[in-house]
Amino acid sequence: MTKAQPSWRSLLFVPVLSERFLAKAHTRGADAIILDLEDSILATHKAEARAALAAAVPRVAQAGADVVVRINRPIDLAVADIAAAVTPGVAALMLPKVMGAEHVRLLAELVTAREEALGMAVGHTRFLALIESPAALPQLYAIxxxxxxxxxxxxxxxxxxxxxxxPSADSMYVFAMMGLAAARTAGILPMGSMGQLANIDDL
Incomplete structure (x- = not known):
């Protein structure tokens, strides 16, 4: 499953059901575009969002950006999300609220089964982990x-x-450095920013 690591400098979140954002995503110059099935989608619209993926993927990729899909954390939703998202046009899945390596392996088994069913190369679909709980910190290197x-x-x-x-730079600094160390040790991409993403006053 050895594969070159991505060198994404910028990743753009796009709600998969937002036509306004989908229409312009490919013009924004992002290295990767994240089609979101999680926080930006109401619980009552999850199935609709999955159904929209097939058309959304080539639209946002038309200028050459890689496509990532952020799936949901609950396993029943994650299974359905993986079935819809694992396709040749999707480079990676973003996994929210990852708690440990066993969690990742379970999802990897589901992805492998889907890749095999579609005749894809096993390992095509990469993972991006979001560590959002202090309980997961001891598992950083294993993840x-x-x-x-x-x-x-x-x-x-x-x-x-x-x-x-x-969620300030001061309160998140230590955890960000822990993530950076784990990512660098594993040779993967450290991601994220410290503080609130909603705070854009100092951009």
Whole structure:
């Protein structure tokens, strides 16, 4: 399953059901475009979002960007998301709220079965892990070392919420450095930013 690691400098989140964002995503110059099935999609629209993936993938990829799909965490939703998202046009799945290597391996088994069913090369679909709970921190190196793993982000609003802290650069610094060390050790891409993504005043 050895494969060159991506060298993405910029990743753009796009809600898969938002026509306004889909129409312009390929013009934004991002190295990878993340079609979101998770936080930006209401629970009542999850099935609709999965059905929209097939048409959305080639649209956002038309200028050469790689396509990533962020799936949902609950296993029943993740199984359905994987069935819809694992296709030759999708380079990676973004896995939210990863808790450990066993979690990653379970999802990897599902992805392998889907790749085989479609006649795809096993290992085509890479993983990007979002570590959003302090309970997952002891597993960072094991998660980063999983064969499909291409990148990792540690911290964010969910991490801060569990800690009862503000999602600031100061409160997230140590966790971000832990993620950076684990990612560099495994030879994968460290991702993310410290603080709130919603705070764009200082961009």
């Amino acid at each position: 980063a070392a999983e064969p499909r793993m291409a990148g990792m982000s540690v911290g964010g609003e969910d991490m801060a919420t569990e800690l009862g802290a503000q």
